[in-house]
Amino acid sequence: MILLQSPSKYLLQILTTRLENLDKGVELDSHWIEFNDVRYHVQASMKNPNLLFLSVSLPPPPPETVSFGGLPPGAIEAIKAAYGVVAQILDPPRDGFSLTLKLNLSKLPPDEEHKHGVLTKIASVREVVLGAPLRVFLKQLASRTVASDIDKVVALVHRPMESFFLIPQVEKVTVVFPMRFKDSIDILLATSFLKEFVDARRTAGLNNAPPCSWSPSPPPELKGAPPEALSSNAGFVSFVIFPRHVEGRKLDRTVWSLSTFHAYVSYHVKCSEGFMHTRMRRRVESLIQALDSAKPEYEKAVKATQNRSFKRLSLKDGRSSLKSFS
């Protein structure tokens, strides 16, 4: 898996199994959290197997972004446009969530392929809601109808209390991500990953991809943004999106890739750590083999008998640990 997929696997599984077993609908009450602190809650009852309540809460927005009751601007319209009659927005939403949808499974289109399409769309609710404002700007870019106040910087939330920036212009939209990581090793890996990422863009096959650049300091376009939103420990990545990147069906993919760019980088940082560990493990094994083959025969025999793998515990250890298990 190289890219993160937009529909939530679990939500899609819930919806399809629910649809297959509509006649023996069971109680369902389940909650989970996805990356970037997007929380989900699904509830369905036995009495009304066609109804499903889906609540979503988004990452808490930082002060520089615009939001209406926890939802980014344009989200409500985006939901209505995407789901039509299948979903109904409940007002107010459930406690602790920013959006609750009442899904009516009996209103799904009858033919299988269409139905699956709608279910997948519901499973990508996070893309629809969180990506709504970005989508609006990119759509304006595609139709070249960007509002005239040039050099306006727009902040959009993508992680809890963190945002990325958009500089919409008539012919292009510049997107800037301040990259932040918690762990010191992650920072190093992410920095070199991003440098490689920018280099890879220059190879011949990727001429049509959006130009991207990495810099350790905030790019000059972001002068107007509040300084605390511009702190970063792995530099800044900016992409320039041209109208050709958001034509037709490309729009959805561009919105998803941009709004989960941080998750993408952090996934690959973890993967490369895992890969390095695999290599280290192999190396250790080969070194141990070399050591073993260098040992004289009698030493091997002694080692085998003395190999004690269990650490003896004193009485004191045992007593203190009695308390620690709840």
Place this chain on the structure above:
Amino acid sequence: MDPATSRPAVVIDNGTGYTKMGFAGNVEPCFIVPTVVAVNDSFVNQSRAASTKSNNWLAQYSAGVMADLDFCIGEEALSRSKSNTTYNLSYPIKRGQVDNWDAMERFWQQCIFNYLRCDPEDHYFLLTESPLTAPESREYTGEIMFETFNVPGLYIAVQPVLALAAGYTTSKCEMTGVVVDVGDGATHVVPVAEGYVIGSSIKSIPVSGRDVTLFIQQLMRERGEHVPPEDSFEVARKVKEAYCYTCSDIVKEYNKHDKEPAKYIKQWRGIKPKTGAPYSCDIGYERFLGPEVFFNPEIYSSDFTTPLPDVIDKCIQSAPIDTRRALYKNIVLSGGSTMFKDFNRRLQRDLKKIVDARLLSSDARLGGEVRAQPVEVNVVSHPIQRYAVWFGGSVLASTPEFFAACHTKAEYEECGASICRTNPVFKGMY
């Protein structure tokens, strides 16, 4: 306060056959997938052979960056390896113990990022291990979780204790009992007293769910059913999951089958994987002979012939004497291979027989002066048996005390992987 403690912990129960994963506080795991990884090894071997002659290394290098992500897990892995020969299946867990750490690390990576889609830095983790896991492998688990995934906290729980904790909500708070954990790869009988495992009395037997499958496969092959050989293990597994049940008496059951074949003999229909032609076969005696492996192991193997009820009885008899009555009273089943219909009733009946015989003989020996109180034998079965361990983990991880019992990232950085070496659940009994 650590914001991760406000989010539900991630609970992953890695079994030999299936992995159960989900979030604490839910009733059901999000996913139950086969514990298998399909890896495309073509790149690894190729790069080694070609490393000496370094022509177009850049191409291989850039191909390699992709190739190390070229793997998948679960059902996807099974179907991918069937359709494509470049993928090799590897089962990271064998007989309840992690066998291949590279595959295990990759498996966890996919579980976290592709299935649960969570950020491991945001959640505490609860993993499980079998009661016979070596301390080294616990350290290894800790190392991977803290180093690769940067988890803020980790708790490695012992499966049988979790299986007991699963029963905890359905009735009362009872943390004493014998857990009979029959998984796909390992069968353990583990006595637990007040939440502590009695380590010296753990019994493990070499008959598990996979052996039932192998036995069914063997029976069907010997009878000459027309199942394509490359598919026969999978068919046997599906037959086991769908049609097997426990009988009370083999001879009676044979008679029943012979009298009314129409009622008892089932049909299996499938499609040959190579040619696509449909086929069908009969399922007969193996419906009850499969689970019988636990009660009469001699029909399957000549090496191991002690029936499961005897093993449980021996296990309880070796436990401290003051716990035995409580142990007999609460025998908890867990694991997918205890799901056969009436498995609990058969086990309870056989065990009761052994216990009653012992009581009678001791009464006879004492000559009627003192009478022993009858021993209550109770085999508990609940509907969530298949993922009882996971459910127990979910219950445990949603209590506020859980976060205090975890090993934290800070502790790991201070002391290293040795913090995971010992498990408090065992310590009390040494």
